[in-house]
Amino acid sequence: MIKFIEHVGRYFIMLQKMLEKFTKFDVLWRLILREIDDLIIGSLGIVSLISFFVGGVVAIQTAINMENPLLPRYLVGFATRQTMILEFAPTFISIIMAGKVGSFITSSIGTMRVTEQIDALEVMGVNTYNYLIFPKVVAMTIYPFIIVISMFLGIFGGYFACVTGGFTTHTDFIDGLQLDFVPFHLNYAFIKTFLFAMILATIPSYHGFFMKGGALEVGKASTTSFVWTSVAIIIMNSFVTNLLLT
Template sequence: MITSWISTLGKFFIMLGRAFSKPESFKEYNKAFWRDLDHLGVDSLGIVTIISVFVGAVVTIQTAYNLNDPLIPDYYIAIATRESIILEFSPTIVSLILAGKVGSNIAGTLGSMRVTEQIDALEVMGVNPYSYLILPKIIALVFFNPILISLSMFLGIVGGYVAASFGVVAPQDFIQGLQIEFNSYYVVYALMKTVVFAFLIVSVSAYYGFFVKGGAIEVGINSTKAVVSSSVAIIVANYLLTQLLLV
């Protein structure tokens, strides 16, 4: 059991070492980067938008329901919504959702390439498959995840405002709450987390895809493992980063 864990970790770091090596052609890697940015990042805009708007609205309604006390000013609802979305929902929960969407995509794609010998074909051509297939994905998601999460923060708060304007909180109170005691470091902290989460999603999922042995069934099994493992990695990293950056 322990030797298996050490062996897995060793293989993981060797894979990363090979992924971060000099590209054979910057032009081709650049093409791969934009293709991955589109597949992994831009294609995730829809789901991030829908989830952020609705969760922002629900957080506002639930907070209002729980703070239904005449002694507590209404703008506290907006403060609570803002902090929940910026500190935890957007960086962590949206990253967990992306671990499902993007992680399974990466593991499935690389796994299929492995079982159909496309990775071997790259290697025989003299192309470093670790670098060509993994590095552009890491750079693409590390670059785009903070953009996605920033958008999620904005849309979550917009969703909260829309829900509030349906009679939950007066719009001017909600706007006032958003401005009170705003700590910009929370945004920095959240974006730092998203960079780490993006790296974990791609590297863990790539590992499970790259080392598939077998056929279509094993590709499916490894895609599931990729999602579970990257989600666990995000949760653990979330705790460690919060301890390091906030406490």
């Protein structure tokens, strides 16, 4: 327990140090662009693929489990929309991203630690927290953009699977999509997406930055980082849902 508190304390000190002594703007700007390329653009493919197919599966599962003839078929579109907007796109894509982006961040910073590149930066007088972590945090502020794509492709995947598979008609699905739409649900989804983005940028950075040992420990740190990032996302999800939807 004491060790856990120590980690939490060190994590917040890291965040504080990240905002001290800024790196020169033109250097920082180039780092931010590189991080956007690595973390955001590099994730578009996998997020699109997963969202499209999971959206399809959600819609098919809903359709085939609605055996009662009294249940209208447009509910398939409604259930797909709600699932994708409220949970799948913001939360489950974030957990997938904890594996993809989180492991990448931990292993890249961890490798820099092992090969003394972080020491080299410190000896030069660079604020390594700001130089290494801040660009990732800034890059992740456009993470909600990925989630918009995920929402759209998930719903489109559901529509495509249902209409081509004969589970519902085009009109039923579109009716369901438009049924009882609450705009605040989008706000809720984007508020939690933004919080998940901050978790995705900082917890893996912490695990990479403070790792000790060699190549084997870089692998272990990536795994630990994935576990703790996922746990933090799930707890934050529960907290935000209780706060905003109940």
